[in-house]
Every structure is written in C-alpha cells, then in structure tokens.
Amino acid sequence: MTEIAAFIAQTIRIAIPYLFAASGGVVAERAGVVSLTLEGFMLTGAFAATLGSFYSGSPWIGVLCGIGGGLLFGLIHAVASIRYRADQIVTGIAINLLAVGLTRFFLLMAFDSSSNSPRVPGFGITGDAASLTGALLRNPLVWLGLMAIPAVAWLVHYTPFGLRVRAVGEHPAAAETLGVPVKRVRYLAVALSGILAGLGGVYLALDQHQFTDSMTAGRGFIALAAIIFGRWEPVRAGLACLLFAAAETLQIQLQGMQGIPSQFVQMIPYVLTIVAVGGFVARSTPPAALGKTED
Amino acid sequence: MRRLLVLIGVLLAAHVALLFVQPRGAVAEDDSAAVDVGIVFDVGGRGDKSFNDGAYKGADSAEAVLGADIRFIEPGEGSDREAGLRLLAAQGMDLVIGVGFIFTDDLTDLAVEYPAVKFAGVDYAVTLDAQGNVVQPPSNLAALKFREEEGSFLVGAIAVLAGGSKRVGFVGGMDIPLIHKFEAGFRAGVRHVCADCTVIAQYAGVTPEAFRNPGKGKELALSQYQSGVNVIFHASGSTGLGVFEAARQTGKFAIGVDADQYSEAPGHIMTSMVKGVDAVTFDAIRRAREGTFQGGIYSYGLKEGGVGYIYDDNNRALIPPEVIDRVEQIKAEIIAGRIQVPSTR
Numbered sequence: 001m002t003e004i005a006a007f008i009a010q011t012i013r014i015a016i017p018y019l020f021a022a023s024g025g026v027v028a029e030r031a032g033v034v035s036l037t038l039e040g041f042m043l044t045g046a047f048a049a050t051l052g053s054f055y056s057g058s059p060w061i062g063v064l065c066g067i068g069g070g071l072l073f074g075l076i077h078a079v080a081s082i083r084y085r086a087d088q089i090v091t092g093i094a095i096n097l098l099a100v101g102l103t104r105f106f107l108l109m110a111f112d113s114s115s116n117s118p119r120v121p122g123f124g125i126t127g128d129a130a131s132l133t134g135a136l137l138r139n140p141l142v143w144l145g146l147m148a149i150p151a152v153a154w155l156v157h158y159t160p161f162g163l164r165v166r167a168v169g170e171h172p173a174a175a176e177t178l179g180v181p182v183k184r185v186r187y188l189a190v191a192l193s194g195i196l197a198g199l200g201g202v203y204l205a206l207d208q209h210q211f212t213d214s215m216t217a218g219r220g221f222i223a224l225a226a227i228i229f230g231r232w233e234p235v236r237a238g239l240a241c242l243l244f245a246a247a248e249t250l251q252i253q254l255q256g257m258q259g260i261p262s263q264f265v266q267m268i269p270y271v272l273t274i275v276a277v278g279g280f281v282a283r284s285t286p287p288a289a290l291g292k293t294e295d
Numbered sequence: 296m297r298r299l300l301v302l303i304g305v306l307l308a309a310h311v312a313l314l315f316v317q318p319r320g321a322v323a324e325d326d327s328a329a330v331d332v333g334i335v336f337d338v339g340g341r342g343d344k345s346f347n348d349g350a351y352k353g354a355d356s357a358e359a360v361l362g363a364d365i366r367f368i369e370p371g372e373g374s375d376r377e378a379g380l381r382l383l384a385a386q387g388m389d390l391v392i393g394v395g396f397i398f399t400d401d402l403t404d405l406a407v408e409y410p411a412v413k414f415a416g417v418d419y420a421v422t423l424d425a426q427g428n429v430v431q432p433p434s435n436l437a438a439l440k441f442r443e444e445e446g447s448f449l450v451g452a453i454a455v456l457a458g459g460s461k462r463v464g465f466v467g468g469m470d471i472p473l474i475h476k477f478e479a480g481f482r483a484g485v486r487h488v489c490a491d492c493t494v495i496a497q498y499a500g501v502t503p504e505a506f507r508n509p510g511k512g513k514e515l516a517l518s519q520y521q522s523g524v525n526v527i528f529h530a531s532g533s534t535g536l537g538v539f540e541a542a543r544q545t546g547k548f549a550i551g552v553d554a555d556q557y558s559e560a561p562g563h564i565m566t567s568m569v570k571g572v573d574a575v576t577f578d579a580i581r582r583a584r585e586g587t588f589q590g591g592i593y594s595y596g597l598k599e600g601g602v603g604y605i606y607d608d609n610n611r612a613l614i615p616p617e618v619i620d621r622v623e624q625i626k627a628e629i630i631a632g633r634i635q636v637p638s639t640r
Contacts, residue, residue, distance in 0.1 A: 006521055010514060013514065113342040115345070115533055116344075116559075204510050208509050210509075213533065217508035219510075252514055252518050253518060256495045256497060262470060263470070266501055
C-alpha cells in the first residue's frame with residue numbers, strides 16, 4: 001500500500017510541470033500558434049520565481065514573478081509570430097535559446113555563479129521520509145497544477161473565448177469575417193500559455209528551492225509531446241502528461257532493481273513518447289491553421 | 296522573411312570576419328619570459344563551483360606564483376568549444392588547456408594540427424584501439440586524468456561506516472564510462488567494509504542534459520531514501536543539487552563530488568569526493584613554464600593527491616573519528632597498492 005502511495009505521489013510530483021506547460025500549450029496551439037516555446041517559458045518562469053522569492057523572502061511573490069517571467073516571454077513570442085508573422089518554429093527555437101542564455105547571464109549577474117542560485121524560500125516542508133505525501137498535499141502549486149487542465153478544458157470548450165480560440169486556430173479567415181479579432185485572441189492565448197508554462201517552471205524552482213542553469217531539461221518538449229499525444233484536447237493531453245510521468249516513475253523505481261539492464265529501463269519514457277507522437281494510438285489532426293503565418 | 300535572411304547573412308559574415316581579427320595589442324606587449332596560457336572552460340564556465348572554478352583557481356595561482364599570462368574563453372554551446380581552442384592555438388599560446396572530457400576529440404585534432412603548441416586536457420578520455428591497447432595522445436598533448444575510483448572507494452567506506460544503514464545509494468548523471476568509474480569505486484569501497492551491504496545505483500539519463508536536471512536528481516534520491524538508504528553519493532553535476540534537496544527534505548545525507556559541496560546543504564553533506572583540478576592545472580602550467588612539459592597520459596590518484604575526501608570543521612560532527620581512522624588506513628593500503636580499486640563496473 002505504501003508503495004502504491006509512493007508511486008502515485010512521485011508520479012504527481014513529476015507530472016506537475018508537464019501539466020502546467022501542457023495546459024498552456026494546448027490553448028496556444030488551439031489558437032494556431034506553435035508551442036515549441038514551452039521550454040523557454042518554463043525556464044524564464046523558474047528563474048523569475050527564484051529572483052522574486054530570493055529578494056522578497058516570500059514564495060508567493062516568487063510565484064507572481066514567475067508568472068511575469070513566463071508572460072514576458074510569451075509576449076515576445078506573440079509579437080514575433082503574430083505581429084511580425086515570423087516563422088513560429090524559428091522563433092520558437094530562438095526563444096528557447098534566448099531563455100537559456102538570458103537566465104544564465106542574469107544568474108551570473110545576480111548571484112555570481114553560472115551554475116545555481118542560493119537557496120530561496122519555497123513551499124516544501126522538511127521532515128522525515130514518511131511525510132513526503134503530506135508535503136506534496138501542502139504545496140499549493142501541486143493543487144494549482146492539478147486544476148490547470150480542467151480549467152483549460154472548461155475555457156476551451158465552454159466559454160466564448162474558447163470558441164474564438166478554436167475558430168482562429170481552425171479557420172482564421174472565416175473567424176475574421178465574423179468579426180473575431182484574430183490577432184487579439186492569439187495574443188491572449190499565447191500570453192496565457194506563457195503564464196501557465198511559467199508556473200510549471202515556478203514549481204520546479206520552488207520545489208528545488210533554487211534555480212539551476214537549464215534546469216527544465218527538456219520538460220517543455222515532453223509537455224508538447226503530451227499535447228500532440230492528446231490530440232490537442234486538454235483532458236487527453238493532461239492524461240498523457242500523467243502517463244509520461246508514470247513511465248518516468250516506473251523507470252526510476254525499476255532502475256533500482258537488479259537484473260534489468262539499465263539502458264532498457266532508461267528507454268521506457270522515450271519509446272512511449274515515440275509511440276505516442278508517432279500516432280500509433282490514433283490518428284491525430286492538428287488545428288488546421290497551426291503554424292500558418294499568412295492570414 | 297527575405298530581410299531576415301539578409302540580416303542573418305550580414306551577421307554571419309561579420310562573425311566570420313571577426314574570427315580573423317588578431318588582438319595585436321596583446322601580442323605587442325608580450326613579455327617573452329612569461330608563459331602564455333589559454334584555457335577554454337566547459338559549459339557552465341566560471342562560477343560553476345566545481346570543475347571550471349577549480350581550473351580557474353589553479354590558473355589564478357599560476358598567474359600569481361609563476362607570472363603566467365592567462366587567457367580564458369567561456370564557450371556558449373557545442374561548436375564554440377573547438378573554435379575557442381583553435382583561436383588560442385592560432386594566437387601562438389605556449390599552452391592551451393581544455394577543461395572537461397568533452398574537449399577530448401577537439402584537443403587531439405588540434406594537437407596534430409599545431410605541433411608547436413602544447414595542449415593539456417583535464418579529464419581527457421583516453422581511447423582504446425581495436426586490440427584494446429591505450430591510444431597514446433599526440434606528443435604535445437598531456438592527458439590529465441584522475442583516478443576517481445580511488446576517492447569514490449573511500450567515500451563508499453564512509454557512507455557505510457558513518458551512515459548507519461546497510462543500503463547506500465549512488466546517483467550518476469549521464470550513463471557513460473567516466474561516471475561508471477565513480478560507481479565502480481564506490482561499490483568496491485562499500486563492499487570492502489561491509490560484504491553484505493547493497494548499493495542502489497541509478498542514473499539520471501543518457502544525454503548531457505542528465506548533468507543539469509535537479510528535478511530528476513531529487514526524485515531519484517527520494518525513491519532511494521524511501522527504500523531505506525541513508526547516504527547517497529552523487530556524480531551528476533547540478534543534478535546532484537536535487538539529491539541534496541531530497542536529503543534536506545528527508546533529513547538524510549548526501550556525499551558531494553568534484554569540489555567541497557558542504558555549503559549547498561549544510562548539515563546534510565557528509566563529505567565530498569574532491570578532484571584536485573586546481574593542483575593539476577597549476578602543475579601543467581608550471582611544467583610549461585619550466586620547459587619540462589611532456590605529452591602523454593598523467594594519472595592523478597590518492598598517491599598524487601589528485602583525489603581525496605573532505606574532513607574539516609564543517610563535517611566533523613557527521614563522521615565519528617574511528618571511521619576516519621579506518622578510512623585513513625584504507626587510503627594507505629590503496630596508496631601502497633595492497634587494495635586494487637576497480638575502475639569499471
């Protein structure tokens with residue numbers, strides 16, 4: 001029983017950043033903007049949260065700063081890809097590289113280290129190993145992360161804004177003729193994706209109580225894979241996040257056992273990703289206007 | 296789109312043009328007696344509190360003690376590394392040092408291309424040919440290697456003797472032979488003092504990202520601590536910071552690597568397996584200065600003071616004195632060659 005509880009707790013801990021990033025990415029992608037940038041949003045969110053938490057001493061200020069950091073990069077992406085109609089793949093890669101470079105630069109400026117920041121206040125509660133599940137439940141970001149997917153599902157399917165998001169992602173020209181402000185909807189969607197992905201980074205940084213250079217380590221791309229696996233449906237994307245996190249947990253638990261080659265075990269999440277994204281489960285159709293710059 | 300392409304083209308042209316710029320001023324005021332040393336850091340650069348800082352410290356004291364002229368280059372990503380080494384070699388430095396195993400191939404190529412320049416590679420990865428013989432580096436290239444397994448052996452003994460559990464943990468970064476050396480030595484050290492103890496060894500991944508993933512490190516460590524492990528030795532770069540965070544959260548212990556990492560989680564870092572990157576760097580510069588520099592493979596272990604463990608005022612309370620006595624005895628036996636430490640799993 002305790003093993004099962006430990007497995008579930010670890011799966012949730014690993015899934016929270018994915019859930020945040022995927023819920024943000026779904027909105028942007030449904031509005032027709034490619035979310036290759038989730039990784040960069042998360043990294044800036046993590047760094048801004050560390051700065052805020054360090055200088056204010058309050059993790060809540062850190063959360064607000066992290067939201068600001070993700071939002072800022074979201075807006076940069078929005079301006080480049082919506083206003084100036086730059087290729088979204090190219091801007092996406094540029095944003096990710098910019099995030100790595102800028103966070104490293106300011107890390108050196110602020111804390112005189114290219115590796116990691118000093119310890120900052122977070123939500124984690126220290127104690128003995130048995131109370132790990134308790135520490136998880138007392139972290140407000142965990143609850144926020146678990147609520148992000150249902151909230152986004154509601155937003156996309158049951159609100160006027162969600163209808164507009166879907167419209168501009170499928171057929172911007174038609175939406176335009178009906179008076180939907182295509183660019184404004186896309187701006188809002190990308191800004192929201194920046195905020196949510198930024199929160200994913202905030203969780204990572206505050207859980208570690210510090211920022212570490214390139215600490216997101218590809219989590220944004222896993223979230224993007226979850227979106228594609230979930231066929232751009234928020235709930236399915238959320239389930240995909242949980243599945244990826246469970247695979248990673250399984251990988252961690254199996255690695256400790258004797259007799260199973262470690263290379264095989266480490267392969268599990270990647271194989272699962274390829275199977276998922278390769279469309280073996282079901283044919284996935286992206287939003288029709290995804291990545292299209294002309295409108 | 297076309298404007299963007301033109302802009303990129305112009306920037307590229309400027310970039311290439313700047314590669315040919317020679318810093319004449321620097322050459323003109325050259326003091327012929329001093330030795331010119333160029334150092335290219337690994338990713339992370341100065342301030343990594345580990346490898347690069349060690350090399351910087353060694354170079355810094357070489358500047359002060361030997362009067363060496365040092366130039367540093369901190370590359371950004373990937374391909375800049377080779378460019379950095381090449382730039383320094385082309386400027387006629389006496390000695391060019393690459394910090395990190397990642398420079399191995401670039402150093403080997405450039406040493407052949409610039410036979411008049413001396414090269415040194417910290418953590419240079421020596422390769423084996425088809426017959427299993429060691430491939431010697433070019434004669435103007437010094438491969439500075441550490442016998443990490445020896446230091447890991449000692450901290451393995453400490454982990455068992457001072458940890459109070461028959462299960463001890465190891466968290467590696469990328470799953471590669473360089474890190475397997477740490478694991479092999481650690482395992483052997485644990486077995487040496489406790490034949491029926493278990494070592495749980497896990498790796499964060501199979502890409503270089505595995506050295507920069509504290510979130511993964513924390514999860515690996517938490518699952519190990521929950522399975523009854525009290526002490527975890529990490530060899531995983533900043534992934535290990537996640538291991539330390541897990542130690543803090545669960546009130547258990549971790550062992551640092553490369554540099555003294557006590558300050559990252561005071562009270563939870565039992566000791567650190569340190570590599571004397573500073574001493575080795577200083578030594579290479581000293582030999583270049585004195586004209587005794589020779590290529591070849593240099594191996595630094597316990598005997599040469601190249602590796603060791605930390606025992607000072609910070610962690611004196613965490614390790615009982617009788618454990619230190621035992622570990623010092625083991626150390627003497629390794630130096631005397633009575634204990635053979637394996638370097639492969």
